[in-house]
Structures are given as structure tokens and as C-alpha cells.
Amino acid sequence: MIIEDFLNYLQNEKRASPNTVRSYATDLYQLKEALGKDPAQATLPEIRLYLAKLAQKISRASLARKLSSFKAYFRFLKKNNKLNDERLLFLKGPKLERKLPRVLNVDEVFAMLEKPTGDDFLALRDKAILEILYGAGLRVSELASLSIDDVLLDLQVFRIKGKGGKERLTPFGQKAKTALLTYLEAREKLLKRKKKETRHLFLNVRGKPLSSRSIHRIVKKYALYLGLPEVSPHTLRHSFATHLLEAGADLRVIQEMLGHARLATTQRYTHLDxxxxxxxxxxxxxxxxxxxxxxxxxxxxxxxxx
Known part of the structure; x- marks a missing residue:
């Protein structure tokens, strides 16, 4: 039950996102299965052996992510006086090469935003999604979770619930507003035709909420049309921040729009050419x-x- 206590703590007290909770759960239950006991009872040599075996199967980045899950769990155990071996708190992961995410130039972004054409539901929806990802710099999870109530059209602002349940207001431009208004009309017609009701903003053709994975596929599809490989929703978010920075926007303003808790995160996320x-x-x-x-x-x- 200790792992379940930790997951409840993440969800209810730390207000971690559902994706984070699922990732931690997967990592910890895999570790429990490999050890044959709860990791709370593990020793440093046992964890090191497990990590050494993992290192032969997965990338350094994946290994570092799993170790981050383990250490968060060990800190929780220490806080509750249930950690068997306190040396586990000082485990070190592999050194990672820090790479800047890919950023598109302005021409590439504009070409991508113009790619969805037509007046059918899918084209109008995809146009709005691309305009908002670049126009507001949202995380894909934030976009997927948007509801009608989060859109303040008159103010051209989204009410975003970011990491840790923190709320922020994020502005969006006229192009995004125009695309959104056109999509909302198509959305209303779809729901009437399907005889459904939902407050979720972005829907699939069946009238159900669009998932983060589906948004990834949409972005990748239009990028590949233009011969732009390795483009994701995060690429548009990073391009949003980089283009603002290059145009002279204040770093702290960008930090607020991105929803970063620390300025240092924004400094790593953006770059100057x-x-x-x-x-x-x-x-x-x-x-x-x-x-x-x-x-x-x-x-x-x-x-x-x-």
C-alpha cells in the first residue's frame, strides 16, 4: 500500500498531472516486480543492480526519468519514516547531454499554420489547434484539457490550469481568435448532429474530447506535409517562446505565459541566436x-x- 499512498500524495497534495502520476506508477510497480518487494524495503546495492540492468536496455534519458521517479518516492518514504536505506536519497543518474529542443523559423511556422484548408470540421479544428499552440504557447496537455469555460473571447485570454494545479491567464492573438470562432461554429453543428453535450473545447469527429496523443498526431501530420520531421506540439511552444524573445520580449513575461515556476526553467527553454x-x-x-x-x-x- 505504500506506493499507492505515494501516488495519492502526488495527485491530491502535489497536484501532479495525470500523466506524471501514471509515469511514476509504471516506474515504481516495475521496480517492485523486479525486486519482489516494495521498494521501501530495498537497499542501495539492490537498486544499483536494477539500474545497471536497465542501462543495457533503455536510453540515458529514460533511465534518468525512472531514477527521478524512484528518488521522489524515496524522499516521500524518508518524510514518513519508512525508508529502509537512506543512502538511496543520494543516488546519481547518468550525465545527459543537454540539447535545445528544435525551433521552427517564422516562415516555417506560418507555412504550417496555413496548411489546414477547407471548411469541414477537421480542417477548421486543426487550424484552431495549430494557431493556439503557436499563438499562446500552451503545453499539449493544457490544450487537450481546455473547456469552453476557459476561453475568454472578449479579452482574448485562456484560463489555463498548468502543472501542480496552478492557474494562469494566457493571451492569444487575433489570428487565433478568428480560427477559434470559426471552429466553435463547426463544433456546435457537430454536437447538434451527434446529439451530444460536452464542455471540452477540442473534439474528435464523434464529439468526444480530443486526447493529447491525437493532438500530437495532428501536428506531426501537417509538419510532414511541409517536409519538417521531428516536429511536435512542444516544438510550436518552443518556437512561440523563442520568437517572442528574439523580438525583445522580457524573459519574465515569457516565463509567466509559459507557466514556469522558476525563471531558470525559462532560461534553459529559450535561446538567443x-x-x-x-x-x-x-x-x-x-x-x-x-x-x-x-x-x-x-x-x-x-x-x-x-
């Missing part, structure tokens, strides 16, 4: 005096990106 660094240096530093040749190179870089 060389052209912006050079432009800020030229405009700000009193001793810059960059040559005309370098200025021309910077102009060329900017035009190339457009």
Missing part, C-alpha cells in the same frame, strides 16, 4: 563600433531568416 546577440551588442554597448562589414553580415543573416 547570434544575430540577436550581435544586434543587442551593437545597440547597447558604448564601445561596440562594429565595422560596416559586420553590420552587413548581420543584415544578411536577418534577411535570410525572413
Amino acid at each position: 547570434f544575430s540577436r546577440l550581435a544586434r543587442v551588442y551593437d545597440d547597447s554597448h558604448p564601445r561596440a563600433k562594429r565595422s560596416k562589414k559586420n553590420e552587413g553580415n548581420n543584415d544578411y543573416r536577418r534577411k535570410k531568416r525572413r
Whole structure:
């Protein structure tokens, strides 16, 4: 029952997302099965042996994620005086190469947003989804969980319930509003035709709530139409943040819109390209005096990106 107590703690006190709770449950029950006992009774050598076997089967990133689940559980056990071996609190995972997520340039994003065409339900829905993912920078889970009540059309704002149950208001632009209004009309017609009622915003053709996995497939489909592999909803979220940053938006404003609890998370999530660094240096530093040749190179870089 100790694992179940931990999962209840995650869900009810930490307000972790359903996906997080499911991932932790999978990791911990797999560990329990491998050990033949609750991990609360495990020793450091037993856990190290299990991790060593896992390392031969899964990637470093997957191993690090599982270890994160284990350590969260061990901290919970320590807090409740049920941890058998306190050395488990100091387990170290594999070193990971920190990679920036892929970001699309403005032209690539615009081409993708224009790809859904037609006035059928699916095209209008997909158009709205893409516009909102890029226009508001939402997580895919946040988009999937949106209800009609979360849309404040007059203010052009979404009421978002993010990680840990924290609420925030996220603005969206006129393009997203236009796409959303058109979709809402098609949504209402679909529900009348199917004789169904639901407060969920995004639906499938049967009138049921659209899942995060389905949204992933939608984004990937339109990206592949344009020959853009490895594009996900997170790619549009990252592109949203990066383009704001490149246009001069304050990092703390971006942090608020993304729903990050710590500024450090936003700093890792976004990045500055060389052209912006050079432009800020030229405009700000009193001793810059960059040559005309370098200025021309910077102009060329900017035009190339457009």
C-alpha cells in the first residue's frame, strides 16, 4: 500500500498531472516486480543492480526519468519514516547531454499554420489547434484539457490550469481568435448532429474530447506535409517562446505565459541566436563600433531568416 499512498500524495497534495502520476506508477510497480518487494524495503546495492540492468536496455534519458521517479518516492518514504536505506536519497543518474529542443523559423511556422484548408470540421479544428499552440504557447496537455469555460473571447485570454494545479491567464492573438470562432461554429453543428453535450473545447469527429496523443498526431501530420520531421506540439511552444524573445520580449513575461515556476526553467527553454546577440551588442554597448562589414553580415543573416 505504500506506493499507492505515494501516488495519492502526488495527485491530491502535489497536484501532479495525470500523466506524471501514471509515469511514476509504471516506474515504481516495475521496480517492485523486479525486486519482489516494495521498494521501501530495498537497499542501495539492490537498486544499483536494477539500474545497471536497465542501462543495457533503455536510453540515458529514460533511465534518468525512472531514477527521478524512484528518488521522489524515496524522499516521500524518508518524510514518513519508512525508508529502509537512506543512502538511496543520494543516488546519481547518468550525465545527459543537454540539447535545445528544435525551433521552427517564422516562415516555417506560418507555412504550417496555413496548411489546414477547407471548411469541414477537421480542417477548421486543426487550424484552431495549430494557431493556439503557436499563438499562446500552451503545453499539449493544457490544450487537450481546455473547456469552453476557459476561453475568454472578449479579452482574448485562456484560463489555463498548468502543472501542480496552478492557474494562469494566457493571451492569444487575433489570428487565433478568428480560427477559434470559426471552429466553435463547426463544433456546435457537430454536437447538434451527434446529439451530444460536452464542455471540452477540442473534439474528435464523434464529439468526444480530443486526447493529447491525437493532438500530437495532428501536428506531426501537417509538419510532414511541409517536409519538417521531428516536429511536435512542444516544438510550436518552443518556437512561440523563442520568437517572442528574439523580438525583445522580457524573459519574465515569457516565463509567466509559459507557466514556469522558476525563471531558470525559462532560461534553459529559450535561446538567443547570434544575430540577436550581435544586434543587442551593437545597440547597447558604448564601445561596440562594429565595422560596416559586420553590420552587413548581420543584415544578411536577418534577411535570410525572413
